[in-house]
Amino acid sequence: MLIIPIKEGENIDRALKRYKRKFDKTGVKRQLQVRKQFTKPSVERRSQVQRAQYIQRLKTQQDI
Template structure:
């Protein structure tokens, strides 16, 4: 659970902004989206392999 201490006389909008920033940094939203639907392990492996190929291609182009 995220706890955001509010200082005396602080604007509620500013506190909400700090809460949202902290929520994004913890990765909670990303985890909830990933758990919303099941992906087969083969699909996850293929995606990671394609990502590795893309990154390697970028590095190869940079070195040439």
């Protein structure tokens, strides 16, 4: 449970923004999306390899 203390005279929009930022950092939304749809282990592994290749390409381009 997230608790966001609101300071005296603080704008509600600012407090809501702090709540949203804190909620995003917990990763609950991403976890719900992953649980909602099953992906086969082979597909998940393939996507991890593709992500690693992409990151590796970015690093090699940056070194040049």
